[in-house]
Amino acid sequence: MLGASRRSVCTAAAGSRRRAAAGVASTVSGDSAVTSSPDPPRSVVNGEPGVPRLQKRLLSVLAAPKLIGTDNVVSLKLREGSLVGRRYESSAAAVDSSDTPPAEKYEYQAEVNRLMDLIVHSLYSNKEVFLRELVSNASDALDKLRYLSVTDSDLLKDGPELDIRIQTDKDNGTITIIDTGIGMTRQELVDSLGTIASSGTAKFLKALKESQETSVDSNLIGQFGVGFYSAFLVSDKVVVSTKSPKSDKQYVWESEAESNSYTIREETDTEKLIPRGTRLTLYLKRDDKGFAHPERIQKLVKNYSQFVSFPIYTWQEKGYTKEVEVDDPAEAKIEAGDETKTEVKKKTKTVVEKYWDWELTNETQPIWLRNPREVSTDEYNAFYKNTFNEYMDPLASSHFTTEGEVEFRSILYVPATKKDDIPDRKTKNIRLYIKRVFISDDFDGELFPRYLSFVKGVVDSNDLPLNVSREILQESRVVSI
Numbered sequence: 356m357l358g359a360s361r362r363s364v365c366t367a368a369a370g371s372r373r374r375a376a377a378g379v380a381s382t383v384s385g386d387s388a389v390t391s392s393p394d395p396p397r398s399v400v401n402g403e404p405g406v407p408r409l410q411k412r413l414l415s416v417l418a419a420p421k422l423i424g425t426d427n428v429v430s431l432k433l434r435e436g437s438l439v440g441r442r443y444e445s446s447a448a449a450v451d452s453s454d455t456p457p458a459e460k461y462e463y464q465a466e467v468n469r470l471m472d473l474i475v476h477s478l479y480s481n482k483e484v485f486l487r488e489l490v491s492n493a494s495d496a497l498d499k500l501r502y503l504s505v506t507d508s509d510l511l512k513d514g515p516e517l518d519i520r521i522q523t524d525k526d527n528g529t530i531t532i533i534d535t536g537i538g539m540t541r542q543e544l545v546d547s548l549g550t551i552a553s554s555g556t557a558k559f560l561k562a563l564k565e566s567q568e569t570s571v572d573s574n575l576i577g578q579f580g581v582g583f584y585s586a587f588l589v590s591d592k593v594v595v596s597t598k599s600p601k602s603d604k605q606y607v608w609e610s611e612a613e614s615n616s617y618t619i620r621e622e623t624d625t626e627k628l629i630p631r632g633t634r635l636t637l638y639l640k641r642d643d644k645g646f647a648h649p650e651r652i653q654k655l656v657k658n659y660s661q662f663v664s665f666p667i668y669t670w671q672e673k674g675y676t677k678e679v680e681v682d683d684p685a686e687a688k689i690e691a692g693d694e695t696k697t698e699v700k701k702k703t704k705t706v707v708e709k710y711w712d713w714e715l716t717n718e719t720q721p722i723w724l725r726n727p728r729e730v731s732t733d734e735y736n737a738f739y740k741n742t743f744n745e746y747m748d749p750l751a752s753s754h755f756t757t758e759g760e761v762e763f764r765s766i767l768y769v770p771a772t773k774k775d776d777i778p779d780r781k782t783k784n785i786r787l788y789i790k791r792v793f794i795s796d797d798f799d800g801e802l803f804p805r806y807l808s809f810v811k812g813v814v815d816s817n818d819l820p821l822n823v824s825r826e827i828l829q830e831s832r833v834v835s836i
């Protein structure tokens with residue numbers, strides 16, 4: 356699965372990235388919505404006719420091609436940000452009388468800059484992992500929303516279905532990934548997409564440091580995954596438009612591959628507003644535009660994201676046959692009395708009518724609910740690698756069900772790599788589900804004795820209440836059993 360192309364860390368890091376100067380006025384361009392589709396998304400979603408009103412609105416956002424003008428970012432003045440790196444706060448509000456709130460410019464945290472340098476200039480050949488990473492983020496965002504909605508059902512109120520949609524535009528070389536998950540507030544955007552928020556990425560950087568000049572950086576990208584930033588393996592520009600239920604406003608995060616900064620602005624185009632979740636648009640690099648082919652994306656979803664437990668729809672061209680009338684060139688002569696009339700006969704022929712529609716592309720039944728006799732070793736291994744971001748097959752796995760006092764289903768794996776030894780980071784090796792809803796993987800040493808903490812796996816039980824709190828979980832008899 357891993358590409359073997361190599362490049363030294365130093366060479367990559369010394370790439371010629373533009374450095375944004377503090378206090379310089381700049382212009383930020385808006386993102387354009389994506390569609391190559393001749394028709395707007397149709398009303399057949401999930402095979403069911405009719406789409407809820409808000410979902411329709413979401414779909415129309417997808418279908419409407421629109422380029423908004425540039426936003427003004429006027430004289431920016433430097434201010435020291437929190438942990439997340441420097442922030443250039445715009446003083447535009449004071450001088451700009453237009454209704455459009457100005458974009459604010461932020462600098463990436465130093466580690467992110469390093470990572471971006473590496474990603475952007477990497478010769479890593481297995482770039483397609485970007486889709487796995489972004490779909491996995493979308494799935495996490497849906498998991499978070501579903502979990503929170505157990506105790507706060509308002510979160511789902513009026514909202515669209517919990518799903519992931521991927522639309523490609525091969526003419527313009529863009530891919531749009533939309534989820535209806537938890538979304539991000541402005542602060543969460545800064546905290547998540549400007550810093551090293553992910554443990555996977557932190558591991559990556561640590562391994563990178565250890566490998567130093569050993570020219571293995573390309574492989575490291577595949578081994579650890581670089582999360583959200585992997586979008587820049589294939590993109591010149593990435594635009595994230597996101598709406599959290601915690602905020603009234605929708606925000607747009609935007610950055611270019613060759614930049615060490617990003618901007619955040621409020622979404623003001625009403626046609627682009629989404630009820631909830633995140634829409635991520637990738638503007639593909641010239642050599643990577645091939646990823647914007649609908650069939651290619653469909654294949655990648657099947658390969659990498661088959662175990663995501665939310666429906667993933669891809670936008671596909673379809674055809675149906677219909678009968679149409681055609682003129683018959685052979686004329687029929689009709690004799691009536693002395694006159695001979697010539698009439699053109701009507702005939703019908705079958706033609707294929709093309710249209711675009713969403714197609715369910717993954718299998719959504721969790722693998723642990725299947726009969727172990729029907730699951731192949733390859734499927735167990737693929738699930739392990741997808742779920743735990745591992746690049747090697749496990750040494751062993753065990754899929755079992757307990758019945759009686761406590762019922763649960765579980766798949767446990769013995770990894771082939773040595774235990775993660777990053778201090779200060781909790782292992783997130785056991786994922787607990789209750790009735791198929793992901794609850795937590797934050798069980799450092801609680802679900803397993805410490806000496807077994809290298810074991811990875813999933814546990815799903817119907818015997819715990821869904822709205823269980825973490826404290827109750829810790830004391831729960833069911834959990835201890």
Ligand SMILES: Nc1ncnc2c1ncn2[C@@H]1O[C@H](COP(=O)(O)OP(=O)(O)OP(=O)(O)O)[C@@H](O)[C@H]1O
Pocket residue numbers: 488492493495496534536537538539547548552553554555556580581582583584632633
């Ligand atoms: N589609 C999304 N919806 C909501 N939040 C998102 C989305 N994509 C990314 N994020 C936020 O950005 C953070 C960073 O994402 P990134 O992929 O870099 O790491 P991660 O997913 O946290 O870590 P890991 O890859 O180790 O699981 C996420 O933790 C999440 O808070």
